[in-house]
Amino acid sequence: MKTRLLKGLVYIVLGLIASLGVATVFHVCPAMKDMVMKCHWTGRVSIAVGIGIIIVGILTILAKERAFADGLAVAAILLGILLILLPTVLIGVCPGAHMHCHAATRPALIITGALTVIYGGFSIVWKRNKTEA
Amino acid sequence: MEKEQNRGVRQYIDRYAFHSLKQKPFQSWLLGIFAALVAFSVFTGTLLGSSMRSGIGRMKERLGADLMIVPAGQQEKTEKLLLTGNPEFSYLSRGLEKVAKNTKGVDKTTSQFYFSSVSADCCSTRVQLIAFDPETDFAVLPWLNREEMEKTKNGQVLIGADVIPQSDHRIKFYGQEHPVAGKLSRTATGLDQSVFMTRDTMNRILRDAKKKGFHFLSPEDKGKVSAVLIKAEEGTSLDKIETTIAKKATAEGEDIDIVRTQKVIGTVSAQYDFFDQVIRFLEGVLMIVSSLMLFLIFSFSFRERKKEFAVLRIVGVTTRRIRRLTRTQGVLISLIGGLGGIITGAVILFPFRVLISDALKVPLITPPVLFVAGVALVALLITILLGAAAADIATRTLGRAETYFTLREGE
Numbered sequence: 001m002k003t004r005l006l007k008g009l010v011y012i013v014l015g016l017i018a019s020l021g022v023a024t025v026f027h028v029c030p031a032m033k034d035m036v037m038k039c040h041w042t043g044r045v046s047i048a049v050g051i052g053i054i055i056v057g058i059l060t061i062l063a064k065e066r067a068f069a070d071g072l073a074v075a076a077i078l079l080g081i082l083l084i085l086l087p088t089v090l091i092g093v094c095p096g097a098h099m100h101c102h103a104a105t106r107p108a109l110i111i112t113g114a115l116t117v118i119y120g121g122f123s124i125v126w127k128r129n130k131t132e133a
Numbered sequence: 134m135e136k137e138q139n140r141g142v143r144q145y146i147d148r149y150a151f152h153s154l155k156q157k158p159f160q161s162w163l164l165g166i167f168a169a170l171v172a173f174s175v176f177t178g179t180l181l182g183s184s185m186r187s188g189i190g191r192m193k194e195r196l197g198a199d200l201m202i203v204p205a206g207q208q209e210k211t212e213k214l215l216l217t218g219n220p221e222f223s224y225l226s227r228g229l230e231k232v233a234k235n236t237k238g239v240d241k242t243t244s245q246f247y248f249s250s251v252s253a254d255c256c257s258t259r260v261q262l263i264a265f266d267p268e269t270d271f272a273v274l275p276w277l278n279r280e281e282m283e284k285t286k287n288g289q290v291l292i293g294a295d296v297i298p299q300s301d302h303r304i305k306f307y308g309q310e311h312p313v314a315g316k317l318s319r320t321a322t323g324l325d326q327s328v329f330m331t332r333d334t335m336n337r338i339l340r341d342a343k344k345k346g347f348h349f350l351s352p353e354d355k356g357k358v359s360a361v362l363i364k365a366e367e368g369t370s371l372d373k374i375e376t377t378i379a380k381k382a383t384a385e386g387e388d389i390d391i392v393r394t395q396k397v398i399g400t401v402s403a404q405y406d407f408f409d410q411v412i413r414f415l416e417g418v419l420m421i422v423s424s425l426m427l428f429l430i431f432s433f434s435f436r437e438r439k440k441e442f443a444v445l446r447i448v449g450v451t452t453r454r455i456r457r458l459t460r461t462q463g464v465l466i467s468l469i470g471g472l473g474g475i476i477t478g479a480v481i482l483f484p485f486r487v488l489i490s491d492a493l494k495v496p497l498i499t500p501p502v503l504f505v506a507g508v509a510l511v512a513l514l515i516t517i518l519l520g521a522a523a524a525d526i527a528t529r530t531l532g533r534a535e536t537y538f539t540l541r542e543g544e
Contacts, residue, residue, distance in 0.1 A: 094258065095258040096259060096296075097295035097297065098295060103487040103491065104488050
């Protein structure tokens with residue numbers, strides 16, 4: 001149970017960075033009067049993806065079966081990849097290097113995504129022979 | 134034979150050190166975190182200081198002019214433009230360039246014209262647009278190669294290091310796309326967020342802007358410039374030039390301010406000195422506190438393991454080897470923690486460089502990879518030495534109590 005709690009907590013923290021972090025510290029550029037920049041949509045989708053990672057974390061705490069936990073880790077990896085792709089390929093951010101979404105949101109999402117992918121992969125490979133999650 | 138046996142014992146002790154660390158995960162994590170803090174503070178502190186130093190060095194090198202004549206009331210805005218690239222301009226008469234040129238002690242003069250793009254669909258991004266005079270320029274052209282120079286003269290634009298062009302290597306201003314002749318190397322100033330062009334290219338863009346409903350110049354502003362850049366002769370007093378130009382400008386009915394680029398750099402340097410001191414102080418405090426904590430945690434941990442050491446003594450492990458065991462643990466923990474600290478530092482420092490630079494209002498230039506690797510290695514070595522020393526000192530403080538009594542203690 002302790003291991004599951006720890007594993008789940010890591011996902012929850014990563015999910016919080018992607019959702020709460022992007023809504024506060026790593027916020028995207030403020031929307032102008034009559035213009036919505038593309039970083040606005042990146043911000044919105046990443047909040048949703050972050051919530052997804054939090055849910056994966058909660059389920060990881062509850063998951064007793066090894067196979068189920070592995071499935072959750074795969075889901076976390078996919079969500080992590082999505083976090084990386086959002087500001088780089090799928091939607092993008094504003095092109096100015098000094099704009100907040102470019103200087104803060106983009107690296108924050110890429111790092112959080114990469115950490116989620118690494119941690120997800122790590123938790124599948126780690127203690128492979130154990131049957132309990 | 135004896136040598137081989139000794140090697141076998143050493144290997145056993147190393148394995149034992151690793152396993153006993155795994156036995157106490159909480160303690161090992163705590164020690165690892167403090168070791169990581171040491172490595173983090175040395176790594177980020179050194180790199181931040183060095184990035185700031187090279188940033189200011191590059192700034193001095195690239196702000197080609199000694200003085201800038203700008204319209205009255207624009208001094209602060211121009212300083213802001215040089216530092217942060219915030220585009221907000223008004224204009225002065227181009228005739229002032231001649232006035233400045235004819236002033237004693239002035240080596241070169243050139244004029245520049247500033248305006249900006251907007252954050253709307255018509256433009257790729259909001260940047261400041263700087264038009265220079267290719268005939269007289271000494272601030273932009275010296276940094277270009279022949280090909281870039283030719284392309285720029287033929288209507289292409291040059292972009293600053295922080296401006297990102299479209300994937301087809303073009304950049305859009307007011308509905309029209311312009312091919313990019315080249316990207317200027319980083320200056321760590323507001324010029325990194327600027328796009329440079331000749332006056333002819335600028336006139337075309339201004340016409341495009343007008344079609345889109347943006348008016349940068351009123352009719353009477355034609356033939357005006359945003360700033361006159363002055364390069365003084367070696368050893369001439371800038372004060373004298375400043376006063377003479379100010380007098381001449383007043384006589385011509387022009388209301389002007391004169392910006393000293395060195396003063397702008399001086400402001401940034403002062404800011405740098407302040408941050409450098411703060412960083413050094415924090416680095417020192419973090420290192421001292423972390424080293425102390427490493428020593429304290431090792432001491433507590435070894436005190437708890439007194440009996441374990443006594444058993445080792447009874448089975449024939451010498452005191453020297455027990456010290457080797459604790460030292461190995463110190464090295465292992467500080468190696469893993471140190472690597473963690475350096476990776477964390479790199480993950481914060483490099484991707485968030487622009488954010489840190491903007492927040493501190495100090496230019497940052499990332500040092501070369503080899504230098505970064507060197508700093509990482511030094512930070513790791515310092516951490517390992519501190520970790521090993523803390524473990525060794527903690528073992529020595531255990532004293533030389535009789536093994537038998539240590540084992541029977543508490544009975």
